[in-house]
Amino acid sequence: MAASCPEWLATHLQQAGGGVPFSRFMDLALNEPEHGYYGAGRARIGPEGDFVTSPSLGSDFAALLVPQLMAWLASLSTTDPVQRLSIVEIGPGEGHLARDLMTQLGEADPALLTRLEMVLVEANPGMRQRQQLLLEQVDGLPVRWCTLEQLRITPVRGVVIAHELLDALPVERLVWRDGSLQQALVELDPNAALRMSHRPLSVGLRDEINRVCGHAGIQLPPPHAEEGWTTEWNSSLPDWFAAMAAAVEAGVLLVIDYAMEAHRYYTAQRSEGTLMAVSSQQAGLSPLDQPGAQDLTAHLCIDVVDEAAKRHGWVVGDQAKQGEALLALGLAQRLHGLQQLPGQQLAEALQRREALLRLVDPAGLGGFRWLTYRRGLPEDGFSLSGAQGCSESRRD
Incomplete structure (x- = not known):
């Protein structure tokens, strides 16, 4: 038609x-810079927008993710105790996840915190402007924007997050x-x-x-x-993983997206x-x-993603469904804690409860896959919470 x-x-x-x-x-x-959905900054992400993402439902997603990031960063720290570490988000959308991570990380290990920076890689000027507006009042962690090309000039050491990014390639x-x-x-x-x-x-x-x-x-x-x-x-995956390999000296790459096996x-x-x-x-x-x-989006085929990653020097790690990962990171305890909120915070408690349940709904966001890859790092110390032994089949 x-x-x-x-x-x-x-x-x-x-x-x-x-x-x-x-x-x-x-x-x-x-x-397209002037007319594209992302290029012109037309994307509307959140409950009142075109679609929701896990970070757009509230700060609990970032709070649950922080222990996983800190575990990886702590392991990275032992391999080089003085070098600066980076949390890199590729395609940060509205900036919700970066904002909440920066806020939550303010309570992290002070010794590690002094070595951390937040790096946002955004190719589209329209989206970058909205992220900068959202984050200009957030303290707690140094933040900088750059292109992937700039990141390749000065590769980082740390954790890279690609949240609902690859499905838009x-x-x-x-x-x-x-x-x-x-x-x-x-x-x-x-x-x-x-x-x-x-x-x-x-x-x-x-x-x-x-x-x-x-x-x-x-x-x-x-x-x-x-x-x-x-x-x-x-066909974009090999070039993307090649670019990421050039941009990351050593680190963990966490891909969160709709994905399934071949x-x-x-x-x-x-x-x-x-x-x-x-x-x-x-x-x-x-x-x-x-x-x-x-928005236009297509699910990932995990086998094709893994092949592209391995072709460019990434070691395939663990995987888990989002529901499994978040439960392993303490989502059930967080739900229980909502019951302890005072009565005047009932509306907030109910809203957060609904958001937390949406994060693990197997028919929705809970069905997302968390896929991990690493480069320049040993095998130990970089496991994924909630992984159910799926990594063995992915390494074959």
Whole structure:
């Protein structure tokens, strides 16, 4: 179905000859500096916005995360007792997590605190301005903004957080058609509206898919896939992990996102893939509608993420579902503590209780995966709370 095309996007498509791969369309819709959803600072994150994130529900998420970060930082400290340590957030969104972490870390070990800094890596000027506004009144930890390129010039030692970031990297849409996988395109129709079309895979994309699938044991398309079966392929991951490897001298990378194993991701039953367009708390909208005014996101395939990480020198670590990780970090005790609040704080207690339960709801945020990777560090001292022995299968 055709969708109206704004003039700014039509200009980009015309300059590209009338059509682009879906990944390029997604990149423009999200990151175009003047008109993109994130690039222009149009994203609205929180209960009153387009979608909620764990940090946007309140400060309890950060409070629960702090002990995990401090355990990793303490282990990092023993490997080099004088070097500055960094907590790096890539793509900080509204800045909610950074604000709450800075506040909570003010009560941390003073000796370690004097060596800590908060580094926010934000590529989009519109979002960076909103983060700076939110954090300008927050004390407790030095904070600086930089680009990923700047971080690569002076690599850090510490913990890197990628929270709901990788699901917004531009993806290719693959379609099983006429006995072969084809690449989805977004193009202008004769009426200058947007429509989807397809073309054979380029040699480079085909070879990349074959290589990764061979290493990870993935079959594309899966058995019994019917004509029109559609999925996503994230070609951005290798470059992202390579950039992160150059930016981190030694440290732990924590990825928090919607993710699933290949045997669940690439199945004949998942015939429309995982791509979602989200606006005003509604999902399932057409990805071609209102480019720049809605979020576009695709789940991660854990096997593909792991392969990209290992290819660029990251050691695959533990994983856990968010619900399991937060319960291991004390969420149940925090819920119990709400019962001790005085009666005049009943409304606050009820609001926080609802938020905490949403964080572990297996049908929602509790189903997020926490995936860990490390580089330049020994194996001991960097385990993930709530991990259920999943790391062994990820290291194979």
